Amino acid sequence: MSPRRFRVIAVQPQWHAADFTSARAFRAWMRAQFEAARPQISPDRPTLIVLTELNGLPLVLRGGGWALGLRTFERVAGALFLARLPRTLPVLLHERVSPVRALQLADSDANTQLYLHTCRDLAREYGVYVCCGSAPTPRYRLWRGRLRRQPGVLTNQTVILDPDGALIGTADKVYLTPDEEAGGVDLSAGMLDALRVFPTPVGDLGVAISLDAFRPDVIGHLEAQGCTVLLQPDANGASWTALEGLPPDPANRRDQPVAWLESSWAVTARGGQIRYAVNPMVVGNLLDLTFDGQSAVTGPAHEAPQLRGYVMTEPRPGFLALAPWVEDGAPEHLRRVGRYLAAHSGHPRENAYRTAVLHADLTLPVMNRPMPAHTPHERALQAMLTDTVRPSRRVPWVLLGLGALACALWRKR
Template sequence: MRRLSVLICSLMLLFVLLLPGASKSKAASQSFQVVAVQHKWNPEVDYASPDAFKAKIDSIMQDVMGKVDPNIPTLVTFPEHIGLPMLFIDNDIDILRSATTFAEAIQNLIKRHFAAVSAFRLYYGVDWVRALFLERSGVMAKAYLNTFKEMAAKYGVYLVAGSIPMRAVNEDGTLVKDDNTVYNLSYFFGPDGHLIGYQKKVNLVPTEQYKDENGNYGLDLNAGTLEELKVFSTPFGNVAIAICYDAFHYKVIWELVKKGGEILVMPSANPKLWTKEQQSDWLNSAWLATRHPYGLKWFANPMMVGPLKDITFEGQSSLGVNWVIAPEGPKMNYMDLDPITGFLSIAPSKDQYEIVETRISR
């Protein structure tokens, strides 16, 4: 039975690799490097201004380049919601500093910009928090795009810039569509600094919705659709981005596989303690996506850690490989779990800044 199961799984993987779109990537490089940045929140300092944020990301990129070979193609990935505190980046960081909770900070930001937010609320027919994101999106997009475009070009890397909740914009900051939508978006830049594309999060967690399960107001974001999911071609393979919770959903993974995805990037921000139960559950995301029958070849899961006011984020960033490519690879796992194959590198801490990297030979 065991041999039969292995044979069936291998045939399923072969089927996936032969799906339409699976061979659409450019001629793949022989080797490349993948980096997952485990970013630690320090929003009162790092988001004090656009220049402060750019300086912070620049310092991280210097650390990254100290760990990789600059002569080999490199994919650098940042975590989910790295752009969220940009709500306060335009002379409003004092509001974030003085607030006790993040919800209080948002409320006070709405009060400070009451006239402008009210205008957006009335014009687009949305509630207060959505109106705030609509009004702030111009400032947020400028700081986010300028920083990551410049970093990708300065260091000559492919860069998945985590994610940011804002209106969808083009590379020059102009709106893709002038409507009332705000998404959790992850932008992807090439080594020339130009935008390769962006991905929308499809499956929102309760805090990203209008209200959570307890009736508390959330970020009131819009969800993307399966049909909108994209896969991005690079010289070392097709990059498929699944923003955090999306990587737990088989429909998202299958859609990315059908479109030719090879390298799964899962920008994450886990607002929970990194318990043994959380660690076990996390195996149902990127690690599982490189098991049978999906067939994705590698994954990068950069995690956000540290406190954002009253919300604490924990997790271990990781890099991994498909079981068929490396059936006898190294054994490791999250800190409280027994070692298994499928991981290539894991951050040693759950709450500290880390750079996790590996070199992959195709």
């Protein structure tokens, strides 16, 4: 049989808080990414478009444009929690979660549906496979013909769709950054054993969201299942030219581009089971949060002999495609530019990031692995995608929650 020949596209978009304050604005922002990728979609071979990490997280702002003047994500989230108290308080009390997780869970059914339907419609319209990036996603199951959400669970999850908009599979992020844990947006960690590989015409796809791509146990787990194309959706929440220090060694402070060489590039450079990797990175300031990076497609050195490199690193083979940063220069100059670009810098160059669309044509042997069966959660999402099921109506926890709060206050008297 003929080998698989296909194209991968990594989209590096810029986001703004206003892109998420309405369903219409979100759909327009997502469509703009596909329109930017349109010239690179192959007319004669399957194409996979890979979007960025947490591109569904800011949907928590939907309907909250009035609060953006508070300028920081923490203040805006607090204001939205109070404004939506009839929805957020019952979740907080009944599911015993933090206010920030309750805020996200309170509207998670509607936001998950908007996110998935938008990606489904774009996959169909543009005729492409899509790795939807990732979004905070509840765990669902089907129960008596309706969707039921597992209380309290909210993972950083990607969804992979085929050109018909049907669900191929999902993957949760296993290793969360401090900003994703209890002191930040408070997400639930995924489980390593739940990560699977999905054989498709556009590669045997394994997903390692952001920090997961730096972790040998994640990479080893995917390689053992036959992964040939690693998908690394990313949202690096810092200036690209700042110093990095993340678990397990936060004291090991390095330039972020140097640290990034330990993810996708290192995985494909060593010539193992994983032959290619696609690492799109979002840029832009979201209220007081800064996101920056250089998207890349990497592969074996002999397929990418041209010497390229992230800023502040030595050029090397292995980059099939690499987005340029905003400029080149000496490290100290680049660190200064990074500070200018960052949120609330007040500099004329604030938020002046560079967007990009990268593509590469890849070839792999014919696939010979079976597709893993859908999990109960994936069957529930597929039902959501096909509009055959709706979220289950819940008990009116508002009254029960307010009653519980009143009892708690009375006991403290």
